[in-house]
Amino acid sequence: MNFQPVLPLAGYGGWRFLQRTLESQQATFAESAPVKRATDQFRERIGAIQTADDLVADRQLLQVALGAFGLDDDINNRFFIAKVLSEGTGSNAALSARLADKRYAAFSAEFGLGEGQTPRTALPGFAERIINRYESRQFERAVGDQDNDLRSALNLTNGLRDIVSGSGSNTARWFSIMGDPPVRAVIETALGLPASIGRLDIDRQLDMFKDRARATFGTDAVADLTDPASQEKLIRLFLIRSEASASAATSNGAIALTLLQNTLRPA
Missing domain, CATH: 1.10.238 (Recoverin; domain 1)
Incomplete structure (x- = not known):
């Protein structure tokens, strides 16, 4: 069974309760089977990713990568995501720079898979940084299923x-x-x-x-x-x-x- 956050109240009262229990709830969430399986696989394989095409071809890794930036709904938009990544962020003409939603630019910049860029996927600490973001964003998503x-x-x-x-x-x-x-x-x-x-x-x-x-x-x-x-x-x-x-x-x-x-x- 997927982890469900404990949210006995709505509104500001719910927020205060969530803040008091946030650390323990997030830790439990991170150890739940679906999340741990996804993060273990990402930690093991992300270092081998060298191009945008490599990443979009691996749905499991892409799911974590997108989820870390709150872009989960783009999991099936592989051509679009490949273009966001491959054009990088070094030019105002790059797709990520032209999009109103700046999460795409942050996503592209973090992975460094644009043409002429050095991939950041094998850098020390990269996997853990993305995993931390993913766990945080996915916990938010689980909270959002209720409130x-x-x-x-x-x-x-x-x-x-x-x-x-x-x-x-x-x-x-x-x-x-x-x-x-x-x-x-x-x-x-x-x-x-x-x-x-x-x-x-x-x-x-x-x-x-x-x-x-x-x-x-x-x-x-x-x-x-x-x-x-x-x-x-x-x-x-x-x-x-x-x-x-x-x-x-x-x-x-x-x-x-x-x-x-x-x-x-x-x-």
């Missing part, structure tokens, strides 16, 4: 860490947030921004994110949002606002159903 809001909250720490670890400017980091769907969803909701802002000009979106961050945290520096206290505030706001939105939608649906039933009721 997607808690999955999103769990993802925030890793997502922001990846964004801040780059050498780009603060503006570039905001663009990375806007290009990372899971991270964007949390921060957008936490800051009280409507999903409809995604239809605005990208520079206008940037201004709105920065303005609301300054109003909420007193700063628009993305690096400051990685502070534990700031992250906890982000997550608390996200969960409270998400739960309130869901409750409102349920209430509105119930009201609409009542009105429809009254309309259809014979006089």
